[in-house]
Amino acid sequence: MKPVRLFLSALIALWWVAQLGAQAQTGAVAGQVTDSLTQRPLVGVEVSIPGVARKAVTDQDGRFSLAGVPVGPQIVQTALIGYGQQRKAVDVSAGGVATVDFTLRPQAALLEAVVVTGYGTQRREAITGSVSTIEATTARPAVTTNVDQIIQGRAAGVQITTNSGEPGTGVQVLIRGGSSISASNSPLYVVDGVPINNVPTEPDAMGIGGAPPPPRNPLNVIDPSDVASITVLKDAASAAIYGSRAANGVILIETRRGRSAGGPTIEYDGYAATASPARRLDVLNGSEYDQFVRAQVTAGNLDPIHLTKLGGQNTDWERAVTRSAVTHGHNLAFTGGTEDTRYRASMNYLNQEGVAISNGLERIQGRLSATHQDLDGRLRLGLNVTTSRVNNRYITFEQTGGFEGGVFQNVAIFNPTQPITVTDSLGTHFYESGSTSVRNPVALADQLINLGQTTRTLANASADFDLATGLTARVNVGLDHSGGQRQEYYPNASPVGVALGGGLARQADLENSTRTLQTTLAYNRPLGEGNTLDLLGGYEYTKNQSNNVTAQGTGFFTDAFTFNNLNSAQTRETFSSAVEDRIVSFFSRANIGLKDRFFVTGVLRDDGSSKFAEGHKWALFPALSGSWRLSQEAFMANGPFSDLRLRVGWGLTGNPGVPSYRSLLLLQGSTGATYPWGDTPHGGVIPYTCANPDLKWEQSSQIDAAVDFSLLGSRLSGSVEYYNKHTKDLLLDVSVSQPATCSTRLENVGKLENHGLELSLDAVAMSRPGMIWRAGLVFSADRGKVVSLGPNSFITSGGVSGQGQSNQVSERIMPGQPLGTFFGPVFSGWDAQGHQLFKCAASTPGCVNGTTTTPAAADYAIIGNANPDFTLGVHSDVTWGRFDISVLVRASVGQDVFNNTALVYSTKGNALQDKNFLRPALTDPTGIHEPAIYSSRWIESASFVRLQNITVGYDLNLPVLTRTARSARVYVSADNLLLLTGYSGLDPEVHADAGLATRGLDYLSYPRPRTVTGGLRLTF
């Protein structure tokens, strides 16, 4: 019998015992809550008594009353975001009303008193694991399309890199350096208690001239303005409650709920923003290119025929494909209800143009949240429904690969002396050179249609029932359903469409659905004398299903249909597939508090996943952590610390980020299996996976040690943490001993190790009447390395993109080195003929005086490390009268980036094909016939400091002006205002999926915009 089931049975027995003694006499508690600074009543303060289910909320006069309180001494506590918690003792008599008033101080460090943890909440001081919280309302950059952006720079140890400057682009989230090579490094997202299956909701696009841009962020479904709080569970001790899916950390998102206090409220939040590319590719302009070609022809390096390709124009292709993009967003919410029934409904609309033409995103989203309590508060019901529609308009740009290329490649190479459009006997149309290896980038953006749409519904319904004092049963049912489409058309009007066989249309549908059922039983009771016991047991069942259909046609006699009439295509193809997987879990947690000083948390989770091999489907994930509140000890009573805690934790977590069915040998019919006999293709079937009967979880163990402190009357608080993480049984795609029906398969081999230091500080730098200045800092340094790769001596990764770069890789994963290690020839200069020279050993064929023009594999060396030495986030928020000013600065120091863009486009030889190139090539000694060769020459230091956001706001005194609005705020905000870096490329923050666990590759990324926003927030 599973230990968890035992535990649950015990809890149920406990309930029956407790039920017997439940009938006791009660009294009431009432009082008022005021602000210590303004002396005004505080609205919406939650007042509760530990162990008593029913909570009260203060009304417009700051008053509250709580009935049904058991007779005897009780502790009454308050909770309000932005204010410190206060607890007071009262004596409740049978049928009497005990009065207690509170005066709350605006809290110094913006730390919430109650923190959302997995499957429940905890008082901050009782938390024994490593948890970062971000209160959404205080951390909102100007234009956010997904919640990850809120976290950027505000949580120590959480490294967030948006893929590019494309609206709604995906993000790479690395918590404590990531712990996997082949499997996913994304954290688990849990929205309102329901784990989200964070997979793309739109089918992939076709790759033309390179890999298609990655799909946009699935979390775009949630509007950041609907988010109340974000909690990041970083260490294994706190994340282990999510067991098998927690190895990369867990991000808990709580959405905003209704409030009854103060009567119905209507909020409107609207903004408009304008964005433009922050930096530019440094290519030759028309006259520079013209001069270069003429000079080279005169010098005899170029054939005179190239003079005929000079068009006499001066086209700035980058300017032609970019624009000042306008974004506007509107959010309308109303909230209200009674003490028992509350609701919040919101609608929002976002229309974001990309800084590249023909590119953007539109989102319409509605959300409803309702809570209801009955039976004297013993039954609590909750419902959240979010439905959103996201319409994406993509352009073809390349993230990797690329020969003919997409928009940004052609911005770099398209002849700048040629015009965008020409007018001739055919009318006005886009100029095309006729060469097959370049395409007019404006035409590419304008003519190719690539649309993506997602309709997604996230819903959950929960019921909590207090079986007895302190014993609560909960059922939470979640549904996540998305329908995504991709619609593409490559017209005959474009050389792309012609090359694809006379126009190509494609429609793809992807349907994902996840169903989750959670049942938990929690026991939570103060035991007196500062001792607490908090027990949780539960069961969770999750089923993910996905199916997709793609239909495609080529050969259209007209472009008029675009993708809407596939049956008029000359040839048609269809594809479909479906997968599903299930996860079943039993979990339990015990939090024990002793004398308000010692806290211990134990977690045990038993997870089963259908994805693993028979006999390896189940795994146990334990964790144990404890903290000691030194500040509660008598010997610390007179010290400077208002709070001082030591924390230590250990836990095991897992990573199941593998596709379904990988433990089985599967056969599949496909084009690759088809073979003609006679001259008729005979539909075939081939085994296309290898069975791996040993496939199991990737497992991380992590220890965490930390000091949390508050100083100077809580005006300075912070944490210092150290962690050490070992991941074993890595899910690695390794070469299989042949013969086998696959060349590689997933096996559990290899080990990774990460350790690091995190520091976070929050301070009230200044606090005086009319002015508060809060500042915060997060610092993290992570050091990771590969300990073992099983049988592999190394794994190549980081495929180099561009012309003449087939089978060139930039990174090598090898034992003893971190992920993101650049490996290649060491550049040593040029010879007199303009050949690039590389260091070599004397034994290399062609090595003369320690240098060669053709480096051999044996001469490759480690030439860079894509991991930063440390990252830093600093934020400052000043409230001065009715003004508020906030600033967020991020920095990352010590990392290298491979400038793939410079490698393939800093080549004068491009002129041989009438292609433009980057300006630095004008002055380098590289010969015009020299190919682009990957080497240490293209590895650059990419340290940077970025002024991420400045916001200036002003609170209008609307109650005075209009007598209707309760509050109003106007603000102006600027994102990505300043970037300090020595990096020569577009942006030092890069991400490309070019192999396993790649980091630090920069290839023609979508430019990151600089955005200025003006907004208005009104509350009625």
Place this chain on the structure above:
Amino acid sequence: MKRLLVNTSIGAALVTFLLLPLQGCTNLDEVPISDITKGNFFHNEAEVLAALAGVYAQLRGTLDDYYNVSEISTDEMVVPTRGQDWYDNGQWLETHRQTWTANSVFSLAFGNGIWNTGYGGIARANVFIEALQNVTVPNKASIVAEARGLRAFYYYILMDAFGGVPIVTTTDIVKNPRNTRREVFDFIESELIAARADLPATRPSSDNGRFTQGAADAILANMYLNAGVFTKDAGISAGAYNSCSGVQVSGGVDACAAAIASADAILNSGVYQLADTFQQNFRADNYSSPENIFAVKFVDQAGLGLNFVMRALHYSQFNPSPWNGFATLAEAYNTFDAADRRRQVILIGQQYNVLTGDSAFDRAGNPLVFTDTIHDITQATEGEGPRVYKWPASPAHVAQDNGNDFAWFRLGEIYLIKAEALNEQSAGSAAALVVLNTLRARDFNPPQPLAVVDRSVILNERLFELIGEGKRRQDLIRFGTYTTRADDPSMAGGKQPSADYYVLLPIPQTQLDANPQLVQNSGY
């Protein structure tokens, strides 16, 4: 009291609800939805034939890395770096110059590709043969023989490239040590002889392309001719001819005699005859060539066509735009007799779009002219080097997919095998001369029969007949010039003599990692 009762009942109901799923939903068995497992397939003839098609489908893969290495590491082909194109981590230069190592891009890309392609075909055949043990279908013996014949061919490719490799006929993933090359040779030989007994001599045109007795005979004839190389792990002569004479094969027969016997089995079968023209063997309708013995079948369909036009042609000569990479060397081109019609498969001089016939231009706009020489293989221009355009574009091509079949064995080579084996039995053999001249007759008008025969005449005749057909590496190794030869010095940056051990490819490091039982070929 009533309240208590209500509360208790609600609570009890909830608890029951809570406990229900704990008993039930823990089933985690995986049942794939859109894939097949071994257990629910192979029920009937249609399913069996579908799986057999999958074993054949791997043949297409032999025309990638195995074909490329067989050509580019010789004097028949080179892929020069052309400005910004074709440097590709130096892999093409490394291949042509024979400077690869077990860890270099050559091995990680091409060597690994050959290994995985060969063994992938073997694994498919093993799954198929094992699954068929418990299935009743019509013609089962013949179908199993087909799969064994194909498996033997995939072993033949591995043995040709790497020497001795592990022989595995089961479906478990095992880490076996290498068998000796002789053991692999003997295994292939015995499999082909066994399969031959159950195979038909000929097939109806609707089954054109399926394995026949002739296919088994052709592979055997080729193996016997190469027996002086294929039976040896050590002792291959890198600098002198490796004769079939004196090597014993099945039944204690001398390999040269065995080669002649296998060739004669084909020549006397009545199934095959020389095509009317040399070109008929390569055109899009070449499935009808009476000369094909064992061909990789292609049709004009996406993913199912031959893409050699892409390798051979310049960007502007076809649609979609080809790759402008592979060229032949001046020394190969200039060995041809100008009157030899077989030279017409090589493009040189002013070029045209092969679809429209219009004049072709390079990317700068100059008329496209293929030169016979390449001045420097590290800095070639777009137009340098003649191109082997043996398989002309199919009029019905779909993008890069052309319906021309590729014959790994056709009757032309059988003539050459017989002639060479006869010449080994008796140098300058008159019978060999007759065989060679029979083949040459269709290529010259007026006829230019050979007057004498010796080894170098035979090697040249093989170049003329088989250029671009993936045989050159094998031939040069047998003739003892593969590693010792150097490119003509007029082409800068060409191949220099390489060490003797380059007659075998290194086992790629990835495969040594995957199977620690494998021991690297000596020298690497």
